[in-house]
Amino acid sequence: MSDNDKPELPGSGREHLSPIPEQHDPGAPQHREFVTTDELSVEKQIDLSQKSYSQGELIRRRFFRHKGAMISLAFLLFITIMAITSIGWGPIPGWWPKNYWEASFVENGGRPSLGFFPPAWGEQPFGQEDAGKDYFALTMRGTQRSLTIAFTVGILTTILGTAIGAIAGYFRGWVESVLMRVTDLFIVIPLLVLAAVLGQRSGGGIWPLAIMLSLVSWTGLARLVRGEVLSLREREFVTAAEAVGTSPWRIIFKHILPNTMGTIIVSATLTIASVILLESALSFLGFGVRPPDTSLGLLISTYQNSFTVRPWLFWWPGLIILGIALSVNFLGDGLRDAFDPRQSRSE
Amino acid sequence: MTVTTDKTSGAVLDFSDVDVRFTTEFGSVHAVKGVSLHVNPGEVVALVGESGSGKSVTSMTAMRLLPSNARVGGEITVNGRGIRTLSEGAMRRLRGNDIAMVFQEPMTALNPVLTIGTQLTEALELHGIASGKRAVDRAIELLDMVGIPEPARRIKQYPHELSGGQRQRVVIAIAISCDPKVIIADEPTTALDVTVQADILDLLRSLKEKLNTGILLITHNMGVVADMADRVAVMFKGDLVETGTADEVLLNPQHEYTKMLLSSVPRLGAGRAQMGVNISEDTIDRDAELAIDLENLVIEYHRLGKPPFRAVDDVSFQVRQGEIVGLVGESGSGKSTIGRCALGLIPAAGGSFRLLGQDITGMKRRQLKAIRRRIGVIFQDPAASLNPRLPIGECISEPMVVHKVGNRKEQEQKVYELLDAVELPREVYNRYPHEVSGGQRQRISIARALTLDPELLVADEPTSALDVSVQAKVLNIFSDLQARYKFACLFISHDLAVIDLLAHQVVVLQNGKVVEAGPREQVLANPQEEYTQRLLAAAPVPHPGEQRERREQRHALLRELGDEVSEIRASGGEFHRTFVQTEEPKDL
Known part of the structure; x- marks a missing residue:
């Protein structure tokens, strides 16, 4: 020393x-x-x-040093890129020669051809389902759909929850009472039941389903944001802005919300993880995505009977759900650590 | 550089070449760099320094309560025992029995969900002093000793039911409950009002005199040092720069830092032109327009299910253009409430509040915005008053953006001008508030307040969260700016010396009512009201001899007014006898 x-x-x-x-x-x-x-x-x-570090840069720096989050990010990117490029997106073709709707002759009892020793990709890496459809293409299609729903819901709930929380927290009074009672109402109804009823009405398309899911899962974030705003609005810089004559909307968007970004981002990530699971549960129960379209939950549900005979039909979508949910959760943890205010930067 | 004075072998607390480093994300921080210091029985040693000097860290090494990322070097002995090698169990027995602590903020030092009694008896029972009914009796005795009235009833109360001063007395009672040889008092009076501070200091002094306890007093307040200390040690950035008796250090400082520190303390009654602060008297025009005109102002806070709380009751005073009016009072006097009302943030419940010639009670939003353009504001807490997400330049230009003044180029130009005025480098424009320290942030707050060339500035305790040397700098800049821009100012403060330095007129508030108001010379030099006299008598001055005289005068004043001087109500011998251990200490 x-x-x-x-x-x-x-x-x-x-x-x-x-x-x-x-x-x-x-x-x-x-x-x-x-x-x-x-x-x-x-x-x-x-x-x-x-070099001057803004708060954002300090947070990014800490985030990129978080090993768990970085591994998860890499995994999530890998899954996403894999899902999109392999079978393509919409009219754009992918690099995988088979598609997920054409049945064909079942070879080798539909067993996966993916080998690790020696590493081999094979004809049907994930095997084939009953009708001989390529299970790799099906799983990728399911992953695409599940991720699309998860991210759409993540973004929509964030906007909805933040707006409701910020308005309730900043304006207080009757506005807060009304908004928070509505929030309570949504919270007391079991999420799965509510989502099932709304999912039933959405008719099985993924976009209506995503909107329905957004409508039921904004409550947690709204409460969190309201709490943050309640404490921030008493801070002196907000009072100073009020004293200058700043309008309420400018105070909310310029002075308060940027300071709640930590909570919002962390909560959005965790929402995405829970929506993946919620969508899987709904599809499994038959209230979510419906055939001919597919999703990871629907795949598990469809082939649950073949679990004892052809377990790969369960394991591949199951593992991907697990992987996505875990890695998104780790990402959320990494973000939370990065935003953690206990690290003293000032003084 | 360490200065050692003669060391008696009987020191109850001895630091020898103590060195502390913290490992952090950005490398290692050398917080204490080889400090040697000792405290004898019955002696008060003041450890003085500003924030970041390492004074609290030094004292915490004696309790072994530093966080786990601290690496401590050197030797520390408490009551003759080297504590660095003690086991955790022995250390727990030592805390309380030999060394105790009095913290800065009594509200957070006490557990809000436990009664005073539980917290007092806990210490007694853990250290095997007394248990059960005997412990409760002892707790009542202890509360009585530290001067809490009706101790038998108080013991069942919770911390929030007591006033700040009483809470600090409870903390002191807990500290002495096991008869420690030495007490570390870490800024024990910083969170308290001056009159309460004087009482608590009297109580601490009697501990030393009657119980022969050694006290390590950590403080930044030179007045407190003059009032209490036998010896003084001055720390600066982890180094001990000067030690000596209180008279030596305060009256004849040797080190540059000590000299600077002492010259930065505003002295009550020393008049204008201290520390280079210049407030001109002749700019005041007796017939100038009124910036603030309060008439019988009443402000109430509404409470659910209870009658409203009247925070400001029938207050009338005026602030003329170009004049600084000091609003003085202790906590709860309603001074900040009046400040917030002046900004239109709290409605008045009665009376009239005329701001720059217009009555703001019942004003529409648009009119209020127009009038807010002409008012600037500075708040107390430099950490909270700037938006951490905005670069400093944007913080300062925000008022211009809100009121749509000038284009981008002109706004930028104005920000540079203001940064020059508050003596900050122009390069901070794109930096963030967390990159600069407290005093610099407060200067940014001042710049922001002056962005729109206000006619009136409301300053709510702008320097009370700052170190003295930093305060001197901020006050200096403030007075220069006032001379240049000639704004009227409502200066809210609890510090009479600062008010004495800046204000033309002084208004003294107590419990929402005006006690005394008038020109500075009249109110502060020749106070007519009892409350003002008490306030002035309680403010300590950084001169040991003078402070001793002031203390005598204050005690005389208290006796004259029928109050008693607070001190420990027990004699030393009697107190120590009760600590013959009656039972085996529990294994902690």
């Missing part, structure tokens, strides 16, 4: 050896009206030589 980081005492004549660059930089801006105070000030020098 060396004492190199110990600044020399002012007045000792060795200040120029100080490791703090500002102190011996003749070109640095000098404000020397109050000479003694400047040299002996307890205020830290504004170190203009160093």
Whole structure:
């Protein structure tokens, strides 16, 4: 342990050896009206030589150092890219030669041809289902649909929940009472039942289903955001903005919401993880995505009877659901750690 | 650089070459760099320094209560025992029995869900002093000793039912409950009002005199040092720069830092022109227009299911253009409420509030916005008053954006001008508030308040969260700006010395009512009202001899007014005898 980081005492004549660059930089801006105070000030020098980190950059830095989150991010990106490029998106064709709707001759009892020792891709890496459809293409299609629903719901609930929470928290009074009672109403009805009823009405298409799911899962975020806004609106910078004559909307969008970004992003990630599971559960029960379209939950539901005979029909979609839910949760954890205010950056 | 004075072998607390480093995300922080210090029985040693000097960290090493990322070097002995090698169990027995602590904020130092009695008896029972009914009796005795009236009833109460001063007395009672040899008092009076501060200091002094307890007093307030300390140690950025007796250090400081620190303390009654602060007297025009005109103002807070709480009751005073009016009072006096009312944030329940010639009670939003354009505001907490997500330049230009003044280029120009005015480098424009320290943030707040060239500035305790040297700088800038822009100012503060330095007129508030008002010289030099006299008598000055005199005068004043001087109600011998251990201490 060396004492190199110990600044020399002012007045000792060795200040120029100080490791703090500002102190011996003749070109640095000098404000020397109050000479003694400047040299002996307890205020830290504004170190203009160093790179400036905004709060966002500090958070990003911590996030990218979080190993679990980085592995999860890589996994999630891998799954997403795989799902999109393999069978293509809409009219755009993918690199996988088979599609998910054409039945064909079942080879080798539909067993997966994916091998690890030696690594081999084979004709049907995930095997084939009853009618001989390629199970890899089906699973990828299911992953696409599940991810689409999850991200759509994630974005829509975030917008809805943030708006409702912020309005309730900032305006208080009857606005808050009405909005929060509505929130309570949504919370007391079991989510799965509500989603099932709404999912039934959506007719099995993924876009109506996504909108229906968004309508039931914004409540948690709304409460979180309201809580944050309630504490932020008492902070002096908000009072200062009010005292200047700033309009309520500008205060909400410019001064309050940027400070709740941490909560919002973390909550949005976790919503995505739970929506993946909710969609799977609904599709499994038959209230979600319906054939001819498919989703991961629907695949499991369709082939649940073949679990004992052809377990891969269960394992592939099951593992992907597990993988996505886990990695999104880890991402959320990483984000929460990055936003954690316990790290003291100030002072 | 360490200065050691003669060391008696009987020191109850001894730091020898203590060195503390913290490992953090951005590398290691060297917080304490080889500090040697000792406290003898019956002696108060003041450890003085500003924030970041390492004074609290040094004291915490003696309790071994530093977070796990701290690496401690050097030797610390408490009552003759080296604590760095003690087992955790032995350390727990030592805390309380030999060394105890009094914290800064009594509300957070006490557990809000436990009664005072439970918290007091807990210490007694854990250390095997007394248990059951005997512990309760002892707790009542202890409360009585520290001067809490009706101790038998108080013991069943919760911390929130007591006032701040009484809570601090309870914390002191807990600290002395096991008869420690040394007490570490970490800023024990910083969160308290001056009159309460004086009482608590009297109580602590009697501990030293009657119980022969050694006290390590950590403080940034030079007045408190002058009032209490036998010896003083000054810390600066982790180094001990000067030690000596209170008289030596305060009256004849050797180190540059100590000199600077002492010259930054505003002294009550020393008049204008301290610390380079210049407030001109002649700019005041007696017939100038009124910036604030309060007449019988009443402000009430509505409470659910209870009658409204009257925070401001029948207050009348005026602020002229170009004049600084100091609003003084202790916590709960309604001074900040009046400030917020002046900003149109709280409605008045009665009376009239004329701001810049217009009555703001019952004003429409649009009119209110127009009048807010002409008012600036500075708040107390530099950490909370700037939006952490906005770069500093945008923080300052925000009022111009809101009121649509000038184009982007002009706004930027104005921000640079203001940064120059508050003596910050222009490069901070694109930096964030967390990159600068408290005093610099407060200067940014001042710049933001002046963005629209206000005619009136409301400053709510703008310097009370700052270190003295930083406060000196901020007050200096403030006075220069006032001389340049000639705005009227409502300056709210609890610090009489600061008010004495800045204000033309002084209004003293107590419990929402005006006690005394008038020109500065009249109110602060020749107070007519009892409350003002008490306030002035309680404010400590950083001169040991003078402070001793002031203390005597204050005690005389208290006796004259029929109050008693607070002190521990027990004699030393009697107190120590009760601590013959009656039962085996529980295995902690």
